Amino acid sequence: MIPRLKVTYDKEIVSKLMAKLSLKNKHEVPKIEKIVINMGLGEDASDGKKLKACVDDMALISGQKPIITKFKKSISNFKTRKGSNAGVKVTLRAHKMYEFIDRLVNIALPRIKDFRGLPAKGIDSSNNYSFGVKEHIIFPEVNFDKVDKIRGLDITIVTNSKNKTGALELLKEFNFPIINKKN
Numbered sequence: 001m002i003p004r005l006k007v008t009y010d011k012e013i014v015s016k017l018m019a020k021l022s023l024k025n026k027h028e029v030p031k032i033e034k035i036v037i038n039m040g041l042g043e044d045a046s047d048g049k050k051l052k053a054c055v056d057d058m059a060l061i062s063g064q065k066p067i068i069t070k071f072k073k074s075i076s077n078f079k080t081r082k083g084s085n086a087g088v089k090v091t092l093r094a095h096k097m098y099e100f101i102d103r104l105v106n107i108a109l110p111r112i113k114d115f116r117g118l119p120a121k122g123i124d125s126s127n128n129y130s131f132g133v134k135e136h137i138i139f140p141e142v143n144f145d146k147v148d149k150i151r152g153l154d155i156t157i158v159t160n161s162k163n164k165t166g167a168l169e170l171l172k173e174f175n176f177p178i179i180n181k182k183n
Contacts, residue, residue, distance in 0.1 A: 003098035005174070013173045020169055030127075030161035030170045035097050037062055038069075038154040039136065040087040053148055054088050060141040061153075062090040062100060103139070104155070105175050111138040117179035120168060127161040129171055130154065 009031070017029045039058055041051065051068070058066040066088040074082045092100050109115060112133070122131045133153045137144050161167035171178055 003095050003102065005098040005102045006095065009098075009174075013170075016173055017166075017169060021166055030159050030166040032097065032101070032157055032170070032174075033093070033160055034158045035092040035100060036156040036158065037066075037090045037092070037100075038087060038156075039066075039089075039151055040154075041085065041151075050148065051085060051088075054151065057136060057142050057147070057151075058088045058090055061136065061139045062092055063096050064090060064092070066090040101157075101174060105177075107140055108133075108138045109177060111140075115177075117177040120178050120180045123164045123167050126158075127164055127167040128156055128158045129167060129176075130156040 014026050014029050017023070018026060021029070023029055037058065039054055041054060055066055055068070067090075069086045069089050070083055071081065071086045109118075112135070118131050122129050124130065131154075133155065135150050136142060136153050137147055137150055157171070159167045159170060161170060168178065
């Protein structure tokens with residue numbers, strides 16, 4: 001079954017973005033290619049039970065099994081050893097990606113305490129949008145009673161946009177609560 005957000009993108013968002021960005025071809029319209037969700041473990045990476053709990057929570061949040069990332073080199077100040085566990089990571093594509101965006105925007109982000117919106121400055125030089133979530137328990141799939149420690153998530157939305165305005169407009173069309181902060 002095709003996700004609801006994918007159908008909305010194909011039927012409505014593409015035409016709106018073509019008008020906003022003054023594009024002539026529908027293949028020039030920016031789209032989301034993948035979503036990368038990362039959870040750093042810190043000192044809990046060496047503990048097997050806590051690592052398994054993080055893997056289980058990430059699997060519930062994303063809908064697929066995460067990989068365990070390793071440190072690439074040893075740094076004594078950070079007390080890291082090459083090859084030891086660093087965190088867990090998931091890359092979502094296609095239908096799971098659209099389902100995750102739908103749950104993130106409509107269910108998870110409104111559950112954040114004192115949430116005022118996501119900053120517009122999260123777009124990097126490759127026109128990808130990255131932001132952090134301080135509590136992974138905002139997702140309804142995670143059972144709050146079984147969580148031993150509240151952890152943060154880094155979410156990166158990879159787009160194929162040619163410029164920052166295209167990426168920003170794409171995210172706004174997907175109903176991301178992005179705010180422009182003026183000092």
